Amino acid sequence: MSFAPQAEPVIQSSVAALPEGTTLLHIGIPKTGTTTLQRSAAYHRAELLQRGVCYPGETLNHREAISALMARSLGWKNSQSTPAKGIWDKIEHEVKNTSAKRSLISHEFGCESTDEQARRFIEALGPQTHVVITLRGFADLLGSSWQQYVKAGYQKPYGAWLKAILGDRKKLKTTPTFYKRNDQAAIVERWVRIAGVDNVTVVIADKRKPDQLTNAFEDLLGVPRGILGAVPAGGYAANRSLSAAEAELVLRVNKIFREQGMTWDRYADLMRHGLVARMQENRRPAADEPTLTLPTWAAKKALAQAQTYADAVAATGCRVIGDLSALTTPVRTVSRIERPTQIPADAVYEAIAGLLSAEDGRGAFFDQPPEGVQGANTYKGRLRKMVDSGEGLEVANAIRATRHLDDRTIAGIAAYRGITTADAWTKPYRRRAKRVVSGLKQKVTGKRN
Template sequence: MTAPVPVGTRLLHIGLPKTGTTTLQRGAAVNRAQLLGQGVCYPGTAFNHRDPVAALMRRPLGWRDRGAVVHHRSLWDGLLAELRESRADRAFISHEFICESDDRQAERFRGELGDRLHVAVTLRGFADLLASNWQQAVKAGHTGGFEQWLQSVLKRRKGPTVGTFYRRNDQAAIIKRWTELVGPENVTVVIVDKTNPDLLTESFEDLLGLRRGTMATRPVGGYAANRGLSAPEVELVRQVNMIMHTQRYDWHRYTSLVRHGLIARIQENRRPLPGEPSPQLPAWAARVALRRAREYAEQLQASGCRVIGDPAALTAPVRTVDAVVQPTELPLDAVVEGIAGVLSAADGLGPFFDHAADGLERRQARDALLERVLDPGTTRRVLNAYRATRHLPLRALGVAAGARFIDRAVRTITRK
């Protein structure tokens, strides 16, 4: 077991992206009360701390030329106020945007969170994360194909996603920045390893002084888990992106229709067919990426920070193909689910024809019923839990249990 950070520490998890951050944040959010009961404050009510983090960084959310939003500083101030008022032994803040920080932004985090700051970095092999990073770029509106994107990123050509990619994934630069800022003794690196999937959650439980299993979560569907897309599914999204850009859709409309409509429904309601390919590196790209991965691993070893996990996982070979083949056919069920997701989102019902999207005034009757007995934040969490278990065969039992809970609550309030 890893020794916990000292009492009074604020543990700042900065990512990197695509290193299990969703799993970790879901484990903290779902079990927020259990964490607090064991002396750990996971502030706020949201799934993660994206919005307050972006507010402190003054980082725009969305496309800078079409609809980007910069959150007000008050979001961060609210998080900080909760930390100051909390009597918990430790605090946990997590979002992968933080790894994009330049020197001034990193200094801002240290200044705000104080001297008892410990930085946690989650790393994955550089070669292993390339395909998922391209896919994430496509899910954010990128229109370039995989081969084109690899050429730009690995040869460091100027392009719309290259700068962002290295701000998030230059492992050596990120480790150097934070070790110089807070000292190597205050930085812990957790290496994500496919051969040991429990290592990530258990490492953070240890760092926070939690009992093993505290941050465990129940199975969730592909939408909540942010499952990766197959090569044909990504191609469908990419083709839609080209249409969206041609028609000059803004970021808000894109996220409503594509990210939280088309993509969400495909992730949740579809399972790739046996033999359906996933994006894989061509041999040339793997050679370049593994060479860079070895350089990053050597620099990590020389950094002096604490490392949890096997450094060899950072340079492990990856599966390759001779050449990237762009899909020319799309599975019919993927297209059908995608269209259904867009239609539902266009009506303000999320991806599943069953709820109003965040920020819309129109709500369904069951939302209003819940709000008669629960506060809005709890209502949102109950509904999200319901939707996140749509794939489970025992979902009906959960619905029945929820109905009984609401019925008891209504009767209790009526008696009062």
């Protein structure tokens, strides 16, 4: 479907609240303040409900639920998994049965939807679904996007990645999800086509107006401004950008992980929630430490693409909160990218400490996360209830530290510990393990199997 250019795009600075009964589906795109918004909504979940807004579930965001409805797999090819549809069903049930006036569902994976997946959301949530798409200047988000891929195990240097991304899109083989989540024209056009132009709002993430994003959501949800203000957070919770040297360190460790054939679960535990988390939280790059900056040639191409996106968004006729010209604001550039050859000692120290802590099953901070850090531990949230009970912490640590091991390896460990026969391991010890797990589940959930 094509859209004829309009003389005046529908640009607003403030809007009336959505009609009662509306579900606001926020689909990103990534790196547009989504984490800040989701942290605030989760932190203020109870207050939002008192003010008539349901932010369903108990998690920071709706990553797994949205992935489940999309049937989108998570992780690497050697260890992919797709969240169970029941995860989405619980969120949908809560939204449809809430007494709140409006609901908010948020995660940026939604922007990767195909037409068919987009229809699933509208069919599941009903005709009173309003889609919000947050956008940021294309040139401005390239460095942040590369970092996110690096924090997910990517191994290609920044300069090489830029050449691939800004080259012939038909030949693009690296990070194939990039344009699924960053083709701003295609994303907005898709949702206008599927949901209807009156049911789509674009919000511009503008550095010159830092409150514009949260103000827009507060207005749409009908709550007082300030409710969704940023929650105080350190570098990990705020997902601060890595310096060029920090990113280089992660990139090089990624190479070891991939060469050793390690799984996504281990990478997420040890790197994302261990090495990277501690480095982000406990370190502040020096003022003169190089950041990721676009080379001049890349900025020129990216800004031209940004203008194309801005024109296409205006042509759809959907409501825009903020100034579309912010999408084409010039960015700082360098003549060429200098790949770091040295890593600051304090970055290496924090990285190793985070890795050691995570390997021991204790998150990034040896079970003592700084105030305000959410999701610092690598074990399941329900196990936290066991920590203060008898040997609960020991059991939780054992589960966290060994869940990546297969039965053969566990059997080898058991043999080393003095359990020498296969029968001794495979029969009574497995039966005993089953009883222990069953007992723990009953203790944690209060339900019998």
